[in-house]
Amino acid sequence: MWSYLSLLPVILALWAIAGIWLVSCITFHPVFAIAVANRSVDLKKGFPFIRLLWLKGLGGAGREKNQKGAHMAGAFLAFILGNLYFWLQFLLSWIKGLPQPGPRWVKLLRLSFCVISTILIVASILPRE
Structure with missing residues (x-):
């Protein structure tokens, strides 16, 4: 299979x-x-x-301080777009016509990972005191 x-x-x-x-x-x-x-x-x-x-x-x-623009672009690609990809995988797992690999609890595990990663990304973007 x-x-x-x-x-x-x-x-x-x-x-x-x-x-x-x-x-x-x-x-x-x-x-x-x-x-x-x-x-x-x-x-x-x-x-x-x-x-x-x-x-x-x-x-x-020292690259983060010297090349802030390149660092932020790489962080955007790695975290933000990666998180969007995870959400897309989660949404595709709920479409009825597509094959569903794994047991039902995998969907909930994907949802929890997506929510946790989104919360952590938002927390890292918010300004600190």
Whole structure:
């Protein structure tokens, strides 16, 4: 009864996780390239990927303040449009002619997740004291 397309979300999630780790751990960061060129890092002893991971994390720490417009556009796409997609999935689960995967309680679980995420998004947008 399950088609291979039902595995697509799992495959895409695993692919995204692998891509993040691949970019974070293996990509040659400019500081790492300079360290290899200066011979302060010996690649024959092993690959020091923990240092590259920390540098990437520290490099991205100041982006929210320096690139506020890009940060807000990304947050809009991730949270607001993602939440609209969740609501669309919830509404499609109530249409009678469409196939209904899973038991009945899945609809209530989707509704609760949609309501909770909407409340949290609205709470994050409201001005604070």
